[in-house]
Amino acid sequence: MPLSNEERKQLEELEQELTVEDPKLARELLSGSLGPSLPARAVFSILTVSVGFVVLILGIALQFTVLGVAAFVLMGAGAYWLVGLRNHRGRPGRPPG
Incomplete structure (x- = not known):
């Protein structure tokens, strides 16, 4: 179903507002490269958490505390990266909307 003239006009106004408000995002949207990264x-991140878990189990099995602690830190780093993906565009703390 094609857009009506009024809908087309509203869409153009939204595009102009976006370009003024966040030109970098507007360029990314126009280029279509929203990041395969x-x-x-x-x-x-998931791989880091998984490897950390395996190393943690190995540390427990070998009763090697330092290995277990290092694995726990590795798992924490992987989880931090995974949770931090939302802000990976360099806009931490920016309110949504």
Whole structure:
């Protein structure tokens, strides 16, 4: 279903407002390159947590405390990266909307 003239006009106004408010985001949307890095970072984060978990189990099995602590830190870093993906565009703390 095609847009009516009124809808088309509203869409153009929204585009202009976006360009004024956040020109970098507007350029990214127009170029279509919203970042294949997001899935890559997610995979890396999940992989880091998984490796940390395996190393933690190994540290427990070997009763090697330092290895267990290092694995826990590795898992924490992976989880931090995974949660931090929302703000990966360099706008931490910016309110939504």
